[in-house]
Amino acid sequence: MEDAAEFILLAGFLGSGKTTLLVDWLRLPEAADTAVIVNEAGQIDVDGAVIATGGTLPMALLSNGCVCCSLTNDLVFTVEALLRQRMETGKPPFRRIVLECSGLSRPGPILRSLGPLAPLGLRVRVVATCDAAQAAERAAHFEEFAAQLAAADTVVFTKLDQTSPEAAQALAASINPLARAVVEPDRAARALAAFTAPPGRASSLPEGEAGAHPRVSVLLARFTPEASWEDRLDWLENLAAFAGERLLRVKGFLHPPEQPGLAVLVQGVGTLFSPMVPMPRGERTPEALVVILRDLELEAVRQMMPEAPAWISRLSGNRLHCAGVG
Numbered sequence: 001m002e003d004a005a006e007f008i009l010l011a012g013f014l015g016s017g018k019t020t021l022l023v024d025w026l027r028l029p030e031a032a033d034t035a036v037i038v039n040e041a042g043q044i045d046v047d048g049a050v051i052a053t054g055g056t057l058p059m060a061l062l063s064n065g066c067v068c069c070s071l072t073n074d075l076v077f078t079v080e081a082l083l084r085q086r087m088e089t090g091k092p093p094f095r096r097i098v099l100e101c102s103g104l105s106r107p108g109p110i111l112r113s114l115g116p117l118a119p120l121g122l123r124v125r126v127v128a129t130c131d132a133a134q135a136a137e138r139a140a141h142f143e144e145f146a147a148q149l150a151a152a153d154t155v156v157f158t159k160l161d162q163t164s165p166e167a168a169q170a171l172a173a174s175i176n177p178l179a180r181a182v183v184e185p186d187r188a189a190r191a192l193a194a195f196t197a198p199p200g201r202a203s204s205l206p207e208g209e210a211g212a213h214p215r216v217s218v219l220l221a222r223f224t225p226e227a228s229w230e231d232r233l234d235w236l237e238n239l240a241a242f243a244g245e246r247l248l249r250v251k252g253f254l255h256p257p258e259q260p261g262l263a264v265l266v267q268g269v270g271t272l273f274s275p276m277v278p279m280p281r282g283e284r285t286p287e288a289l290v291v292i293l294r295d296l297e298l299e300a301v302r303q304m305m306p307e308a309p310a311w312i313s314r315l316s317g318n319r320l321h322c323a324g325v326g
């Protein structure tokens with residue numbers, strides 16, 4: 001459903017520049033027909049106030065605490081109300097709805113709570129801001145940071161005027177090697193790149209050595225030639241059941257053995273999997289799944305289904321050395 005509205009979950013740790021990025025985006029002509037939902041963990045709607053400055057933007061506030069913790073139906077009701085109100089105005093439908101999450105939100109539970117909106121066919125993307133100056137410190141102390149980056153389709157590096165981004169990029173790639181990185185010093189160009197990702201874009205696998213977060217394992221799963229399609233699906237199901245909340249992200253491609261020209265894009269955030277998207281099989285769609293886990297090591301995943309026709313290896317190095325942190 002290419003013409004369905006996009007639902008962009010704007011995540012990123014406290015103070016990493018979400019509101020700034022969103023405001024920069026809303027100033028661009030490309031942002032026409034955008035609605036914004038703001039979630040503040042605290043009581044005061046600072047972000048909403050900043051975003052609303054000088055505009056008549058369709059906007060709603062979720063003030064019921066951090067949206068990933070409260071897990072009420074508020075978000076679903078809010079989205080439905082925004083869409084209904086828009087229809088009543090007779091204007092064209094929204095092209096996108098942006099939910100700016102509180103800086104402590106984990107994207108997984110939020111995406112799960114959007115389940116009742118599935119019939120609307122919204123195209124969901126996670127964009128996470130990463131403060132290049134603070135990344136190592138955040139990674140060392142906050143699991144939320146890793147959960148946000150792990151869930152991201154796009155990681156936008158901010159504060160590039162304060163520091164060079166290489167260390168933060170390496171760190172982010174060690175947590176989520178397949179995310180698209182936006183490293184753009186110009187703020188308008190950064191916002192444009194952040195909010196307009198090419199649809200169905202396939203990321204390439206990273207090269208070179210990457211670190212690993214102390215509690216996050218980044219694994220690569222491949223299947224043996226004799227593995228059937230059911231074997232692949234069983235393996236994924238078992239992984240989700242076995243890892244539960246420790247599963248942060250699954251992303252990659254599967255090749256159905258019966259359909260030689262076809263690859264399917266697999267996207268899971270937490271244990272929630274999006275419908276698989278068929279794509280042409282080719283160099284950019286190799287069969288491999290990146291699996292990002294918290295508190296689960298390679299050997300435990302191998303032992304989960306020792307007889308499975310799958311090869312599991314560690315994609316990144318062993319342990320993260322958070323630069324500048326002891």
Ligand SMILES: Nc1nc2c(ncn2[C@@H]2O[C@H](COP(=O)(O)OP(=O)(O)OP(=O)(O)O)[C@@H](O)[C@H]2O)c(=O)[nH]1
Pocket residue numbers: 012013014015016017018019020021047102103129158159160161162
């Ligand atoms: N120097 C610099 N400051 C930035 C940049 N992006 C954001 N800031 C500043 O960083 C601070 C936090 O930015 P926000 O956009 O409010 O960050 P946020 O992620 O929305 O913050 P929370 O809502 O607390 O999670 C503000 O003072 C911004 O002006 C940047 O690229 N460079």
